[in-house]
Amino acid sequence: MPRILGIDPGSISTGYGIVDSEGQKLQYVICGNIRTSGAGIAERLTEIYFAMAAVVEQYSPDEVAVERAFVHKNADSALKLGQARAAAICGTLGKRLPLHEYSPKEVKQAVVGKGGADKEQVQHMMRVILGLKGELQADSADALAVAVCHAHSRGLKAELAAMLRAGARR
8 A cells, every 4th residue: 555645845844644555445554844043044944854754753654745836926935935845855865756746626526526625625625535523734634635636647657548548458
């Protein structure tokens, strides 16, 4: 059963979520936030890197799915988001895990059914899909949604490849 780590990057709060996936069956493993406390960007990036490396070491995912950065109106914010994303990804590289990227719209489409869904809808669907009770932080829910999006996409890609192989044999 492949274990998928989903990442929702942010320079102040980076969400992570892990699910085990077997076909259409998903099992929640853990989710959380890496909340940075450093005053400067270098300190925050260091915290993200080491915390993500610790998550990978502790939970041994087989694959990583990360949300692609979207362009902000504020160039400085976009740059910081890109740096946080890179720090989180680098924290997973020690295990040489396959990396998959999804746009926010793709993630929302996969888990809610519409690409313009809001954070509350994503949180609700993660509780429903994964059978979770209680409160779910927005960044954690987004990270779980990235993992679930990849689990669904991965299954579809495998089915498509099987159909193409079967068609090639005819």
